[in-house]
Amino acid sequence: MAFYKRNDVRPPKKSSQRPWDRDGFEIRFRRLSILIAEIMAPLFFVSFVSNFVVGSPWMLEKLDRYRPGRPGISTTTNVEKQMLHIEADARLNHATPKVIFIGTSSVVNGIDVNLIKAMWHENGFARTPVNYGLTGLMAYELPFLKKHLMTPEVEAIVFLYNTFCFSDVIHPQAASIRFNTYEFIRNSVWRKASPDQFFKGIWSEVLFVVRYRGVLKELLYRLSKGRLEELAYAYDFEPGRPARGLRERRMEKPANHWLRNAYVTSDTDRDTISYRGFRRFLDLSEAARKNVVIAAMPVPDFARTNRFRVGVNHDRIDARIEKIAQSRGLLMIERKLVRAIERDDNLFWDRIHLHDGGRTLFSMWLAMTLPELIRRN
Amino acid sequence: VSFLEPVFFCFLSFFFLGAAMLRGKSRIWFYTLMSYVFYSAAYPPYVVLLALISVINFYSGHALDKARGSATRRLVVVLGVAGSLLLLGYFKYAGWLVQSIVSILFMLPIDVKIPIPRPALPVGISFFTFQALSYTIDIYRKQIEPNRSLLEFTCFVAFFPQLVAGPIVRSREFLPQIPDHQPLLRADTVRGLELVLIGYFKKCVIADNLAPLVDRIFWQVNGVCGLVMWFGVFCFAVQIFCDFGGYSDIARGLGRILGFKIPVNFRWPYLSESIQEFWRRWHITLSFWIRDYIYIPLGGSRVAFSRYLFNMMITWLLCGLWHGANITFILWGLYHGFLLTAGRLITRTRMGRIWDLAPRLIRISWTFLLVLIGWALFRSPDLLTARTVLSKMFLPTAGFFCHWEQIVVPLTLLSLAGFVHMLSSHLAWDVDHKSLMIGAPWATRLLLIGAAIILIIVFAGQQENFIYFAF
Numbered sequence: 001m002a003f004y005k006r007n008d009v010r011p012p013k014k015s016s017q018r019p020w021d022r023d024g025f026e027i028r029f030r031r032l033s034i035l036i037a038e039i040m041a042p043l044f045f046v047s048f049v050s051n052f053v054v055g056s057p058w059m060l061e062k063l064d065r066y067r068p069g070r071p072g073i074s075t076t077t078n079v080e081k082q083m084l085h086i087e088a089d090a091r092l093n094h095a096t097p098k099v100i101f102i103g104t105s106s107v108v109n110g111i112d113v114n115l116i117k118a119m120w121h122e123n124g125f126a127r128t129p130v131n132y133g134l135t136g137l138m139a140y141e142l143p144f145l146k147k148h149l150m151t152p153e154v155e156a157i158v159f160l161y162n163t164f165c166f167s168d169v170i171h172p173q174a175a176s177i178r179f180n181t182y183e184f185i186r187n188s189v190w191r192k193a194s195p196d197q198f199f200k201g202i203w204s205e206v207l208f209v210v211r212y213r214g215v216l217k218e219l220l221y222r223l224s225k226g227r228l229e230e231l232a233y234a235y236d237f238e239p240g241r242p243a244r245g246l247r248e249r250r251m252e253k254p255a256n257h258w259l260r261n262a263y264v265t266s267d268t269d270r271d272t273i274s275y276r277g278f279r280r281f282l283d284l285s286e287a288a289r290k291n292v293v294i295a296a297m298p299v300p301d302f303a304r305t306n307r308f309r310v311g312v313n314h315d316r317i318d319a320r321i322e323k324i325a326q327s328r329g330l331l332m333i334e335r336k337l338v339r340a341i342e343r344d345d346n347l348f349w350d351r352i353h354l355h356d357g358g359r360t361l362f363s364m365w366l367a368m369t370l371p372e373l374i375r376r377n
Numbered sequence: 378v379s380f381l382e383p384v385f386f387c388f389l390s391f392f393f394l395g396a397a398m399l400r401g402k403s404r405i406w407f408y409t410l411m412s413y414v415f416y417s418a419a420y421p422p423y424v425v426l427l428a429l430i431s432v433i434n435f436y437s438g439h440a441l442d443k444a445r446g447s448a449t450r451r452l453v454v455v456l457g458v459a460g461s462l463l464l465l466g467y468f469k470y471a472g473w474l475v476q477s478i479v480s481i482l483f484m485l486p487i488d489v490k491i492p493i494p495r496p497a498l499p500v501g502i503s504f505f506t507f508q509a510l511s512y513t514i515d516i517y518r519k520q521i522e523p524n525r526s527l528l529e530f531t532c533f534v535a536f537f538p539q540l541v542a543g544p545i546v547r548s549r550e551f552l553p554q555i556p557d558h559q560p561l562l563r564a565d566t567v568r569g570l571e572l573v574l575i576g577y578f579k580k581c582v583i584a585d586n587l588a589p590l591v592d593r594i595f596w597q598v599n600g601v602c603g604l605v606m607w608f609g610v611f612c613f614a615v616q617i618f619c620d621f622g623g624y625s626d627i628a629r630g631l632g633r634i635l636g637f638k639i640p641v642n643f644r645w646p647y648l649s650e651s652i653q654e655f656w657r658r659w660h661i662t663l664s665f666w667i668r669d670y671i672y673i674p675l676g677g678s679r680v681a682f683s684r685y686l687f688n689m690m691i692t693w694l695l696c697g698l699w700h701g702a703n704i705t706f707i708l709w710g711l712y713h714g715f716l717l718t719a720g721r722l723i724t725r726t727r728m729g730r731i732w733d734l735a736p737r738l739i740r741i742s743w744t745f746l747l748v749l750i751g752w753a754l755f756r757s758p759d760l761l762t763a764r765t766v767l768s769k770m771f772l773p774t775a776g777f778f779c780h781w782e783q784i785v786v787p788l789t790l791l792s793l794a795g796f797v798h799m800l801s802s803h804l805a806w807d808v809d810h811k812s813l814m815i816g817a818p819w820a821t822r823l824l825l826i827g828a829a830i831i832l833i834i835v836f837a838g839q840q841e842n843f844i845y846f847a848f
Contacts, residue, residue, distance in 0.1 A: 023400035031397040031561040037819065038566045039393065039634075042826040049827060199383035209834050216835050 047207060054216070055208030057091050064088035066228055068218050070236040075135065077214035078236075079174045082108065082134045084212050085234075090148040094128040097155035099374065101131050101366075102142070106297040107160050108133030109235045110354035112363040119367035127155060127374075131234065134178065136171045138164075138262070140189050140277030144180035146284050156291035156374045158366075159281075162299065162352065163317045164308075167262035168192060168272040176200035177211060187280055189273050237349050239356050263312045275320075282328055293373050294325050295333035298341040298362060303351035331373045338362070380627050381581070381840055388415060389631075392537075396560040396635055405532050405555065408635075412535040416500075419541075423499040426464060431527075431534040433460045434509040438516045438523035438530075454517040458510060465506045468496050473702030501541030503699055507666055509534050512548035514670055521549050529555050538631040542624045542843055544642040544662040551637065558636035565633050567822065568812035572630030574829045580623030583794070585838030587616040590787070595756055598765045602779040606769040608788065610753045614745075615791060617752065618647065620844045621660070645802040647748070647795075650740040652716040655748060667696050678721070689714045700755075705763050709754040716747055 053059070067081045101111045113129040120127055132148070134141070139161070142149075149157055170193050171178075179201035184190055190198055204211040222228045233239055265272055285292045296318060303309065318335050325332040341347055347358030354362055388411070395407045417424045437457025444450045471494045482489050512530070515521045524530050533551045559565075594601055594609030601609070625642035632639035646659035656664045675688040690711060697710020723729045732740070753770060757763035814822050 028398055028400065034561045034563050034566055035393055035397050038563065038570065038822075042570075042823055042830065045823050045827040046830045049831060054831075195384055196382055199387065203383045207834070209831055213835050213837070220835070 046209075050207045050209040060084070060088045060091065063212070063215065063219065065230055066219055066222075067215060067231050068222070069231060069233065071238070073218060074214065075173045076177070077218055079135050079177050080212050080215045083177055084215055086132050086134070086145065086148050089130055089132075090151055094130075094153060096126045096128045098151075098153050099127045099129045099156045099158065099370070100149060100154055101129060101133065101158045101160060102137070102145075102149070103133055103160035103297055104137045104162050104165065104352075105133060105135040105236060106162055106299075106352055106354065107131060108135065109237060109349065110160075110297065110359050110362055111366070112359050115360065115363045116367040119364065120371065123371070125371040127371075134174070136174060136259075136262075137178075138169070138171055138277070139166050139274035139281065140187060140272075141171075141174070141178050142281035143183040143187065143277055143284055144178050146180070146183070146281075150284060150288040150290060154290055156293060156370075157285060158293045158295060158370065160295045160297040161321065162297050163312065163314045164259060164262035164266050166266040166272060166274040166278065166317060166321070168265040168268075168270075168274065169258055169262045170197060172258055176204045179205050181205055183277075183280070187273060187277050189277070192273055235359075236353065237355075257308065260308045263308050266317055267312045267314075269320075275324075278321075279324065282324070282330070286328070291374055292330055293333065293370065294321060294330060295366075296321075296335040296338065298335075298338040298347075298354065298358070299352065300345055300348040301342050302345050303348075306351055308351070331376065333369065333373075337369075338365075341365075380577075380624070380843075384418075393561070393634070402528070404560075405528055408537075409528060409532040409535055412532070412537040412540060415537040416535065416540060419500045420497060426468075426499050426502070427505060427535055428531070430461055430464060430506055430509050431531045433457060434513045434534075435524070435527050435530045437513045441513070441516045442523045450517060454513060457513045461506050461510055461513075465502055467494070468499055468502055470698070470702045472496070504543045504545055505534050505540060507545050507663075507699075508539075508547070511545075511666065511670065515547070515549060524548070524552055536632075536637070538628040538635075539639055542621070542628070543660075544625055544628065544640055545666050546639055546662070547666075550640060554637050560636040561634065562636065564812055564815050565636060567815045569630040569633030569635075570826060571813055572626045572633060574630075574826065574833070576623040576626030576628075576630060577833050578623070578829070579619035579626065580843070581833050581837035581840075584616045584620035584623060585841050586836075587612045587619075587838075588841045589839060591616055591756070595758075595762070595766075598757075598762055598769065601769065603769050603772075603774060604779070605784065606766060607749075608784045610749050610756070610766070610770065611791065612787070613756045614647070614749055614752050615794070617755075617844055618643070620841075624843050645798065647745055648741055648799060648802055649744050650737060651744055652713065652720050652747060655744060656713070656717070663696070663699070667692055667699075671695055686718060689718050693717070703758075704760050705754050705757050708760075708763070709751050712751050712754060716751075 064085055067084060068077070070078055073081070101107055101113070108131065111129075111131050111133065113131045116129045117127075120129070132145075142159070170189070175193060175197040181202055184193075184198070184201060193201075209216060219228065266274070282292060299314075304314070322332055322334065335342075341354075341358060341362055344358075347355055347361065349355045392411050395411065396404065399407050413424050413427070416427055434457060437453060437460075440453045440457075441450055444453050475491055475493045479489065479491055479493070512521075512524075512533075516523050529552060530548075532555065533546075533548060536546075536551070539546055591609055591613045594605060594612075598606065622643045629639045629641070640662055642661050644658040644661065646655055649655035649658050672688060672692040675691060676684055677688065678685050680688070693710040693714025694707060695710070696713070697707040700706040700709070723732070750767070750770075753766045754763050757766055814825060817825070
């Protein structure tokens with residue numbers, strides 16, 4: 001046996017002779033305490049710093065004020081930024097009850113809350129309109145936002161939908177940012193999501209720095225370069241820029257884009273995760289005694305047959321939403337009322353977003369239409 | 378499951394809890410089963426492959442122990458090694474080999490219809506096959522005795538921290554640790570945590586932020602100028618080091634927390650003063666594996682020059698091939714074989730002696746330059762791209778310095794990182810086994826580790842898989 005090296009692999013025959021078997025309760029308890037003190041404690045510390053220091057109301061207000069504009073940031077950071085705004089606004093004490101406009105990026109770019117507020121106050125309707133537009137918002141995500149939408153300050157929620165909002169598709173960039181574990185499981189959204197999206201979502205829900213890491217990184221980067229500035233405008237497109245060239249450029253997207261799937265799966269009689277989520281949102285609103293107004297967001301006629309929407313029966317989707325609204329006794333602003341806007345190409349930036357003029361027109365129209373509906377509800 | 382996925386952290390919490398609470402054989406059962414669960418997340422049927430490689434090598438070891446006579450022993454080792462290599466060869470090289478044969482026949486021209494096998498590549502197959510092979514060969518060489526426990530051997534092959542991307546741990550380094558290992562000892566846990574955090578920082582903050590930049594440059598090699606090409610290759614050198622080095626650090630850190638010492642895989646390789654030294658510092662476990670199990674059995678360097686040349690080229694050809702079935706990997710391996718041979722020859726001449734007198738910085742820079750050229754080959758997806766990349770780097774053209782202003786800031790940052798890298802080598806060269814934070818009060822440790830985690834979360838780049846997962 002002389003050829004064997006010093007560190008031979010020669011286990012004793014009886015496993016009971018091995019050192020590992022001598023681990024009594026005391027040793028195991030010590031290991032557990034080391035696990036807690038050296039590994040779990042730093043994680044709890046991170047959680048505390050993340051949610052109660054970086055995510056404190058004071059910090060949130062600062063982050064919201066300096067949140068980056070859309071140009072130059074990724075879609076993920078943009079989604080984070082929008083969500084951050086909602087979180088910050090939900091904690092603000094507005095002087096008057098809130099009316100929330102929620103929907104996709106069409107709402108981000110298509111609603112001028114300052115204009116609406118001015119018109120309402122002029123007409124003695126003292127409410128604070130707020131824009132909770134979120135890029136690519138699907139109806140299944142509405143219940144995820146319940147803690148921001150169902151606060152006592154909120155009087156009404158105006159859901160302005162696009163016809164892709166009722167799909168069976170998980171938004172690839174927003175899946176883990178707009179997340180609520182309970183609703184995710186309750187509405188069986190997990191069936192359409194990957195395990196990775198699910199676990200990322202939990203991380204993001206638990207840790208503020210995970211949820212808004214893109215925004216934090218961007219702001220730290222700007223701070224290091226001395227370029228930290230207050231947000232100049234809340235829209236994706238700089239106000240005042242001509243729309244024509246942009247509109248054509250933004251049409252160039254692949255036909256296998258997730259948005260195409262979102263349109264196609266919305267046009268169905270089946271129960272998608274989004275139709276299910278939408279009904280759940282209505283249930284939650286009813287339980288919280290919130291006025292809900294449902295409205296179709298204007299979409300330009302020139303985009304009706306583009307690559308994303310071709311073959312999709314939008315009237316069928318509108319009719320289904322109308323039916324759901326009627327069954328709940330909710331008021332709905334039908335698409336036929338905004339057809340005049342849809343027919344005018346010049347009111348749009350691109351296939352989906354209203355241009356400055358369109359925004360002003362649509363906002364004025366909403367400002368005039370909504371008070372009556374909200375009062376009647 | 379990758380170390381980067383959130384689900385991994387749930388898995389890890391459960392694993393640590395099990396390691397703390399279980400004892401004796403049940404703990405090894407737990408490690409093994411959980412490692413199989415970890416591996417099955419990629420593609421469940423391939424756990425059979427992992428088990429098969431373990432069983433082949435375990436029983437080969439036993440057969441070698443019982444075999445009498447050198448011919449029988451040789452037969453057993455050949456069968457054992459061939460069994461493992463056949464599995465590796467089928468999954469990794471069969472498609473490429475058949476495709477190459479079909480292409481050659483097509484050029485002759487002989488039109489044949491051969492179905493090309495395209496099995497999905499099992500993650501980490503090269504790593505765990507080499508680990509298991511070292512056991513069989515070591516028993517054949519009578520360097521170790523066979524292990525009597527299949528459970529312990531299976532645990533060694535499947536141990537999840539090093540399973541999918543190394544380091545390639547040898548049985549004689551790992552198996553003796555099993556009976557004596559003590560998980561969650563305070564000093565080891567703190568040191569392990571340090572390694573894990575360093576690894577995540579390297580991977581998530583450095584490598585993942587560089588990855589999109591490198592990808593962009595290598596996707597459009599025709600559209601970039603020479604300077605940007607050099608910059609792209611330089612970035613890739615940093616990316617691959619931080620990616621693979623980061624993985625190794627995480628693996629070693631997790632191993633340390635669980636009470637196992639996994640060998641060092643990188644020792645500041647870019648500060649090497651020669652290519653020989655580079656291979657003693659880069660992917661150490663692979664280069665030593667190749668030295669011990671391929672190069673030395675072939676005869677090593679103590680043979681006639683022609684035989685030495687043959688040994689070198691075969692060894693490095695296989696090293697290149699180990700990385701993947703691609704001509705660029707083979708060329709990269711041969712390139713390093715050539716550099717090592719040339720380096721050895723030059724050392725004996727007057728030029729070599731003069732070169733030894735050159736300042737250290739010059740020798741490091743020259744070696745790094747040679748390594749960079751190798752990375753240009755390694756990163757290129759095909760021969761045509763490699764040719765374009767190298768011609769961009771070396772053929773002076775009119776627009777060689779275009780876009781220089783775009784690389785000033787990243788280059789400054791990378792140079793700064795290089796300086797930190799050099800500094801760290803002075804500070805931490807021999808402190809691998811010592812913890813930097815163990816002497817600090819618990820609250821300070823808590824603050825430092827917490828701050829490091831937040832820093833990594835916020836500054837992490839877009840998540841990319843580990844480069845070496847593909848090997």
